Amino acid sequence: MKMPEPDREVIERRAAIATALREIVPGEGVIDDLDERRAYEADGLTAYQTIPMLVVLPETTEQISRILRYCHEEGIKVVPRGAGTSLSGGALPLEDGVLLGLAKLNRVLDIDYDNRCAVVQPGVTNLAVTQAVSGEGFYYAPDPSSQIACTIGGNIAENSGGVHCLKYGLTTNNVLGLEVVLIDGEVFRIGGKHLDAEGYDLLGLLTGSEGLLAVVTEVTVRILRAPExxxxxxxxxxxxxxxxxxxxxxxxxxxxxxxxxxxxxxxxxxxxxxxxxxxxxxxxxxxxxxxxxxxxxxxxxxxxxxxxxxxxxxxxxxxxxxxxxxxxxxxxxxxxxPAIGRISPDYYCMDGTIPRHQLPKVLARMNELSEDYGLRVANVFHAGDGNLHPLILYDANEPGELEKAEKFGADILRLCVEVGGVLTGEHGVGVEKRDLMGAMFSEEDLNQQQRLKCAFDPASLLNPGKVFPTLHRCAELGRVHIHGGKTRFPDIPRF
Amino acid sequence: MTTTLKPETADQVREAVQWAGGNETPLEVVGSGSKRAFGRPTDLAYTLELRALTGISLYEPEELVLSAAAGTPLAEIERALAGANQQLDFEPPDFRRLLGIDDGGGRGGTLGGAIACNFSGPRRIKAGAARDHFLGFKAISGRGEDFKSGGRVVKNVTGYDLSKLMAGSWGTLGVMTEVTVKVLPAAEKTRTVLVMGADLTAAVEAMTVALRSPYDVSGAAHLPAGLTGTSEVSYVREAGGAVTAVRIEGPGPSVEYRCEVLRRELGRFGQTEELHGMNSSLFWAEVRDLIPFAGAGDRRIVWRISIPPQSAPAVVDRLAGRAGADTLLDWGGGLVWLAVEAADDAAFDEVRAVVAETGGHATLIRAAEEIRAAVPVFQPQADAVAALSRRIKAGLDPLGVLNPGRMYAGV
Structure with a gap:
């Protein structure tokens, strides 16, 4: 997995950057020590590790805004992180980047039962939202398996799902409002306690954008009354x-x-x-x-x-x-x-979605692949919505097995796309599936997505190296070539 | 004189957009035009009308998915779904009567149009909006190139969720040629509990009791006394006072049980009645399409106001006192429909100011063309958001050939 070439010039300024960040977040909010930084070297996709240049743990929106403005002005990359439970490497640090940890923003700000919503900070865990409202018989519907640890901010970034999506939707269907900060430090709000934020659906665009577009600093979620x-x-x-x-x-x-x-x-x-x-x-x-x-x-x-x-x-x-x-x-x-973890030294969890009727075909092909690669596979499946989690069993201590498992996994995901499905149902693209994006999208499809990135972060400083296999410069993406440049009126029925 | 292009294939749509780009000639993009009298008027020489781009290309009821060409009539979609006892759960409204567009009866609008405008009906509170049922699309960008996003499965986080961005973008970011939506089983049974004579504050309280309950309410609306007379449902028409309505849908025994419990719990707000099958459907279609404001001679200005439900009594209190004003509540109070006199120019600043205090937004739905050209139709955005919207538009439609100015000036 090739990450963007680290900027040596930025790394050399590390001490000065730490000093500048300490002015924004005083005390222990800036982590400089190598051993302490090592704690952040990976997320849930442990096969990839990079020690971040610096870690900063702000406590307020204002601090986050100042950190981002500073990094923007200085051309420093920023990787946002919630609890670090991503299974696709969404929070994988960069050697020349500041890791922006949001765990300290962990307060439930407002519970409003009559309007059926809760306002929380991004570092609040998924389960904590449900716990905060369960006394009144309410709950927060999306329930990813990591819900004890994962944060709402991370859920927004990944558009997390869970086992109840079929009936109650994913994160994107359960978010009403956000406060976000752009890379240039600008803070704004979209949505709120009302339904359907107006104008372009930035709420929908930001949800699932894997930390590439903005940093979320406050979230308003819909809470539901639990069934009897x-x-x-x-x-x-x-x-x-x-x-x-x-x-x-x-x-x-x-x-x-x-x-x-x-x-x-x-x-x-x-x-x-x-x-x-x-x-x-x-x-x-x-x-x-x-x-x-x-x-x-x-x-x-x-x-x-x-x-x-x-x-x-x-x-x-x-x-x-x-x-x-x-x-x-x-x-x-x-x-x-974890049960699979007991019967195999290591396992690699995949996350494709398929049209449900393709299941027999996909399982049969997966068994063939399992024999070809000589690796066992176990399947758990969100059957209602076609989201498949094959677990590939391997032993990282055996030379070449990790690479073999990854190739097997990539074959499974290509198969999912081939039968009309998608690369990832809920774990995100991150670094893990970045280079497979071409199996699902044309170059123009990806260019359109990157043009949105350019609208938010033209210098590509927020979480670069994730999601997109090839990074184009915004100036290049912005150029207009109209095919044929036709001046002749098209031959189309007209009235 | 406007020239209307009616492409029959996606290739022809691409050709039209390329021609527009090559000549820097903007296009008005419409489906069948059922919502044309809403939004900022565009006044362009060329219209790209998608109503000839039709046909359901995929419908798999057991997978809860349907794909169709963007111009496929909603009538055709709903007919196909009804054949398998399914429906579009977001209840797309038909505003032709409200907007004074000759409808020739039946069901208006196209599937692409319903999604591009992201309008949803009373079930919004339970089932989500149009955008929540929109899984993927194929489109032609402002650069005249094909692009797609999403897919045919519900669980999909591969890349940015461009479907959300396209829903509610009013054709300003791309011309959708094919759309894929999630469809759901139609309820086996529907009943509506009516509470008679509750005033506005009590009505919002009653709807809140219902919506806080575990009884899975799928509609909560309030018609004040003056708005019940046009209903085709006799219980409502002859109510002689305000009517507050709560809808319950699902399997038979469950609906009967929930209806009974809710009637008991809502009894303290007024006498209760119950609507069954046909009457229930009729009533909610009237709320969905805003029939109480769609009378033949009604030329009043109509606002659609989305706010936190509990703000409704205060908002209505401050706005409904205007001469000739009426309000109707949907979404448990979260959606306020306000009609004011056509000449009541002073309402604009007042409406926007009152709504802004709640954090919500107000959209001008019905007004004469010159008014829609002169005042912002959509709630003006904060500077940072407006600037971001302009950058997004510039990225996807750099020449500004797709519905320029339909939502905001310069977008």
Whole structure:
């Protein structure tokens, strides 16, 4: 993975930059010491590591604005970071860059139940938002697996999902307002406690922009009233094809479950051995279907889902009898990654999305690839929305295995695109999938995206080296060539 | 004299935009023109009309996805969806009657137009806006080049989410040729609880009780006494006072249960009634299309005001006192529709000032062309945001050939 060439001239000014930043963030807010900086060398994608030039941990929007203005004026790169849980290297530091940690902005500012929203600082964790409002029976819907640690600011950057996206949406569908700072230090707000921010949808554009466009300093999220009941059904199937067909039939019957997750045999086995969730070990595939709503609705829908499952060769069906059991059903799924971690020295987690009906084809091809590469693979799958998480098992201590795992992963993602899907469903492009962008987008598609980058950050100082495989200069992207420069009136029906 | 180009293929759209760029001749970009009398008037010599670019290219009900050429009529889309018991969950409104555009009945507008303007109906509070259902597109940029973004799957974070940017950009950033949307099952059953005679403050309180409940309300609107007379639903027309309405949708037994509980909880705000299937659909279509302000002789100026729901009573209190003014509340109070006399010029500054205090925004929906040309139709933006919008426009449409000035002067 090639990152932008570090600017030696900037690195040589490190001491002066540290002094200047200390003037903005006094005390321990600037981290200069090598060992302390090392703590920030990677995010959740641990295969890549770079020790940042400096780390700065501001506590206010004003400090952030001043830091960015200073870096902008001095031509210094900035990498924003929340909790550093990104699985795509979105917060990978730069040798010549300032790492801007937002963890100290961790206060819940306002909870407004009547307007059904909460205003929080970007360093508040995802789970903390739900915890802050659960006393009144509310929750924040997006629930990525890392929700204990990951921050709302990071969720905005990555447009994080979770297991309840099918019914309740991703981050982008649950954000009402933002306060952001541009690289030149300008602070502005978009949206608020009302719906549909006016003008161009900057809220939608910033969500999922992976820290390349602006730094988020305040977030207003929609909070939802929790349903009266939720129950989960565990359904074992002989094959993934049966399970996939059952998912389609459930949705075809007009039922949108709160969550619908699939695991294949290796994932079932690993999870069951790890947490003893009660998963059927004889099944080739397992579905966890969660129905939520009033008791009467849940009972009604569970009966229908059971009926559909029977028609699709279900081997076993278990319905959670109480909250504890429901949580146990989920515990296995939520622990799937660490469970795989127990049976393999290392694993590499992928994140493609496919049209659901392509599942049998994709799984079959993945098995062939697994044999070709000689690496095992386990699958967990957000079945309702087609988001696939193949976990490739490898051993980093074996020479060449990491490279092999990465190649295998890239093949899987290309396959996802080939069957009509996309490179990443919720983990982001970051550095990990940067060089695969060409599999999905034409050069002009990517140029259009980079023109937006130019509108926000013309000198490309915010999180450079992520998302785009080739960086063009904004002056070059801004040039206008009209094809043919036709002056002849086009031959189109006219009136 | 305006020349209207009606491309039938994406290739022809590209040709038209290249011609416009090559000659620096701006184009007015429209779908079928169902919202043409809204927004800043463009007054351009050439119109690029997409209503001949039609056809559903992909519809997979079990995958909840549909792709169609941008000019495909909403009527055709909704017919296809109804065949599989599905719908566009964001309830795109049809403002032709409100805007005085001859509609010839039926359902107006195109799918591309619905998305480009990002208008959503009463279900917005539960299901999200048009932009929340917009998965991907193919378009021709202001440079006359093809570009695309998004895809056909819901979970997709590959690159910037340009779909969001295109939704609500009024054709100023690109001409969409194909759009892909998320579709959802239509509810098995719909009921509406009506609370009779609640004043505005009590109505907002009642809607808040419903929206804070776990009963998954999918519509919450309030019609004051003067606005119920035009309804085709007799319960509403003959109410003899204000009507506050709360919609519940879902599987049969669940709807019956939730309806019963809500009636009990809302009983303290006034006598309650219940609308079933047909009446319920009719009522919410009237709210969606703003029929109470769409009377044949009604020429009043209409504002669409998006605010925090709890600000509604104060905002209405300050604005509804104007001569001839009426207000209707949707989105539990978060959407205030305000009608004021056509000659009431003084309302502009007042509306914008009152709304700005809440952090929300006000958009001029209906007004004579000369008014829309003279005053900002959309809420004026903070300087930094306005500058950013201009840079975005300059990046994607550097020659300014796509709907220039439709949203803001210079964009």
């Amino acid at each position: 009941t939720a129950r989960a059904v565990l359904i074992g199937f002989p094959t993934s094809e049966d399970a996939g067909a059952c998912v389609s039939a459930v949705i075809g019957a007009g039922i949108i479950p709160g969550g619908m997750e699939m695991m294949d045999r290796p994932a079932i086995k690993a999870a069951e051995e790890f947490v003893e969730a009660g998963y059927p070990l004889d099944a080739g595939a397992l579905l966890i279907v969660e129905l939520d709503g009033p008791e009467t609705e849940v009972d009604d829908l569970i009966a229908r889902v059971e009926g559909i499952a029977r028609k699709h060769n279900a081997l076993t069906t278990r319905i959670s009898e109480n909250e504890e059991e429901r949580e146990r059903f989920w515990a296995g799924r939520k622990a799937a990654f």
